[in-house]
Amino acid sequence: EGYALASHMAIALQAANIFPLVYSIMARWKDPPAPYQASVGLILVMGIASCELLAQYWNHTAVVFGEPRSAVLILLLFVGGALDCTSSVVYWPFVSTFDEPYTASLATGESLSGSLPALLAAWQIPLSGAPLFGVSAFFHVMTTLMVLSSAAFATLHLPPFRPHTAAARTPSLLHPGDDSTEALPEVGGESPACGAGEEAGGKPGGGGDVTASSESLTSLELECAVLRARGGSRGACVGGSRDGMESEEEDAAP
Numbered sequence: 001e002g003y004a005l006a007s008h009m010a011i012a013l014q015a016a017n018i019f020p021l022v023y024s025i026m027a028r029w030k031d032p033p034a035p036y037q038a039s040v041g042l043i044l045v046m047g048i049a050s051c052e053l054l055a056q057y058w059n060h061t062a063v064v065f066g067e068p069r070s071a072v073l074i075l076l077l078f079v080g081g082a083l084d085c086t087s088s089v090v091y092w093p094f095v096s097t098f099d100e101p102y103t104a105s106l107a108t109g110e111s112l113s114g115s116l117p118a119l120l121a122a123w124q125i126p127l128s129g130a131p132l133f134g135v136s137a138f139f140h141v142m143t144t145l146m147v148l149s150s151a152a153f154a155t156l157h158l159p160p161f162r163p164h165t166a167a168a169r170t171p172s173l174l175h176p177g178d179d180s181t182e183a184l185p186e187v188g189g190e191s192p193a194c195g196a197g198e199e200a201g202g203k204p205g206g207g208g209d210v211t212a213s214s215e216s217l218t219s220l221e222l223e224c225a226v227l228r229a230r231g232g233s234r235g236a237c238v239g240g241s242r243d244g245m246e247s248e249e250e251d252a253a254p
Contacts, residue, residue, distance in 0.1 A: 005070060012074045016081030020089045036094035043083050043090065044150040050080045051146055055139035098163040109149070117142065 001008065026033040054076045062071035095106045120141060124131050155161045 001070060005073075008070070008074055009077055012078040013081040016078050017085050019082040019086045023086055023089050032090075032093065036090060039090045040087075040094055040153060041150075043087050044146065044153060046079065047083050048143060048146045048150065050076050050083065051139050051143040054080075055136045055143060058135055058139065102163055109152075113145070113149075116145065 023033060032039070054073070057072045058076075059070075060072045061068040063069070064071060091106060091110075095102050120138065124133055124138060126132060156163060
């Protein structure tokens with residue numbers, strides 16, 4: 001193929017862009033089309049397999065249209081390009097459910113995944129003389145990087161490294177019975193949330209009955225308690241107290 005091989009490789013990589021489009025179309029009917037963890041795991045496993053197969057069979061040819069072609073190289077490059085393109089529409093929605101540092105880590109990792117191979121290729125071919133190492137060695141290094149990426153993904157499932165999901169960090173007002181939400185500020189004791197402790201206990205910080213205060217807690221007061229849990233100001237919550245609600249009801253009465 002000579003210098004035409006570079007054009008064939010570029011066509012194979014560009015053709016792989018069809019996979020994110022197909023994934024996006026499928027997501028219109030079911031979002032996500034498959035569980036994110038399963039999709040990420042499949043991408044990583046196939047990435048390891050494609051890189052290792054490239055290291056072993058990159059120079060094997062097959063007769064296509066009566067001429068020998070680098071069919072294995074082109075096919076595996078197409079698979080690798082498809083995995084790389086699809087990872088963009090899978091990784092980001094998956095990591096968006098975690099804390100913000102994980103999003104920054106993904107951005108850093110994806111930047112390095114392009115920079116490290118480029119630096120390795122630049123080091124492989126000196127200005128003069130033979131390459132410092134062969135093509136198989138290059139793809140073996142890529143396989144090692146994919147294995148390290150898979151190991152990093154696996155650590156997300158271990159308790160010491162398991163990230164908090166959005167459901168575990170954000171209190172839910174739409175689903176108050178959800179056990180995955182974090183605990184709200186104590187209502188019956190000395191709580192700053194909307195003055196609910198004063199109403200329930202009869203005096204400020206009076207340590208009123210928690211059960212009674214929970215029963216008297218309105219949905220608006222619960223929302224104020226959530227705002228307080230997130231660090232909102234006390235003044236923004238005062239209007240959500242029962243007294244504030246009563247005054248609003250009086251103003252709205254005919």
